[in-house]
Amino acid sequence: MSDSVLQLLPGQTPPLAIITPTDQRGVLYIITALCLATSIVSLLIRAYVRVEFSQSYGKDDISVAAAFILLIVQSCLIFLAASKGVGEALSDIASGDLLSLQKTYYAANLLYIATLWATKISTLFLILRLAVQRIHTRTTTAVLGVTGILGLVSFLLAALDCNLNAPWIFINGQCSREGAHWRAIAAFDIITELLPFGTLCFIINSVQIPRSKKLAIVAGFAFRLLLIFPLAFRLHYVLASLHAHDITLRQDRIVINTQVELVTAMVAATVPCLRPFMAATYTTWGGRVDTVSGSEYNKSGSNSGKKHTTSGSKSVLSSLRIGRSKKGVDELTSRDDISLEPMSQSWSAKGMDGNQTERHPSTIRKQSGDDSGAMNQADDQQSLGSHDSQRMIIRRDVEWNVRFENRPDLNGTGIAR
Structure with missing residues (x-):
């Protein structure tokens, strides 16, 4: 839209994008920015919980960090693709931008697969921490291997399209198998969401902890199942865009559901690490635990602010x-x-x-004339100073x-x- 139609005051500059029926790039900018900001906040919360509770960094944290880096690059590619014309009517896009547009959008889709599967791997590594018995470890490891294989297959299906010489071409392209590729990717995505959740339920079912804590653990991991909804919507719009007349304009809803699915996956990787959830799952199974002595504050004299x-x-x-x-x-x-x-x-x-x-x-x-409970009270007072009672065993x-x-x-x- 030209500046003559949009009335600008002196000193004002045209907006980055104007949302019209034939130009939805402004929506893509907003949704992508919001999803990226939410992912950043989610990652900061996870890092704070780790530092606050002195938790050791594991493979799940490394996987989340890798997924976050991939998400940043993928979001930047979406911004670049939108500036080239994704979300805009094909007739309004300069012919010189069509090739770079398709290459950028192709790379963004590949990073979408990589980011999504990195969050799945992170969840499985976290479940592996909760494994108590050998059968739990073996089951989780097997699911981890299946998830990795299906992720690699999904990446190859998205990368190797019909035209192997130029797989990024989707404008005026003739590929009858493209819909089948994305159906297979969506099926693998759903399978790799249900398998870790079933593995978690199998592990939790054999653990002797209160039911309330079991529900807290299951609810934390069940949050990932919510990303099945944007996945289903994304698949619907992908299949609909294959037969659309204006294929670049119809990419807007695909991009929106893609970013929503990614941010849901990133937040779902943080939910199990929140403080209430960590308090419910910290059982010290499977490893040595250093007993942490109690702490108190001296409230008298000049040492009122010192921690002992x-x-x-x-x-x-x-x-x-x-x-x-x-x-x-x-x-x-x-x-x-x-x-x-x-x-x-x-x-x-x-x-x-x-x-x-x-x-x-x-x-x-x-x-003999004293209260009969005085000695018990003194003995109980002495037991308060003991800090070597073993976890889950009272002796x-x-x-x-x-x-x-x-x-x-x-x-x-x-x-x-």
Whole structure:
């Protein structure tokens, strides 16, 4: 549209694109930019979760990073193809731009396949982390291999079109097998979405965790199934464009569904890594876990903002010593003294300045008239300092050393009552 039709004020420049019935490039710019921005935010969230929770970077993170790089290049190619005429009426495109338009759009479609399958591989690597038994690992590895093979076949189907000398030609091209190629690619896409989800359900079903956590895990991975909808719409518009009179204009809806499918795949790769989901799936199966000691903040004095780390001894062994004399009978009276003395226990707290202090518990003496729950409360208080309890196993080791001692009564008989 010329500047004479579009009234511009002094100092204004024409817009990048004007949306008209014969020019939908502005829609492509907006959708592609929004999808790319959403993918960037999704990747930043994933990176933040990894850094915040000190998670180790694995193959799934590498696959997501590779998919993100491919997505950036693919989005740039879509911008370039739209500037050449994709989404515009064929009659309005300069003849000198037709060849570069088709090559750019051809490369964007190839990167679409590569980006989509990179996110699938990332999901399978994440599922492989959850594998508990050997059969789970083997099943996930087999699905990973099938996904890789189908991804390679899909890439070749999109790359090797009817005309092997110039496979990027789609304007005025005569290819009866092009529709079959994209049908096969869509079928492989759906299969490689259902297989990982079924594998996850197989793994989760054999794990003894609460049902609520199982549902949280399944829901996180089920988000990927949403990309089947833009995939189906994309296939519909691809098949419809093969018989369209204005094939470049009809590419607009194909591009829109392509970008929506890619951003859904990128977001789906991040959903399982969100904090609530990580809290539900962090079970430490299949590897060694370093026990992390608790942390607290000192709220008194000038150290109110300093963080201290408290580490307890590996076990708390207590000895209950009840004295008795050589004379008399072995029985406890209401006047006996009970002392609870830890045999081996210490607490150490190390502040920000590197100074380390130790505190040893003092002897707790209980008279017969005291509350019967005082000793249990003291023992529970000691167990709070223990940071070596194993994950998913609650174990308490207590060792008692009992000694009887008779105390002389008021009459001096030496016999305990």
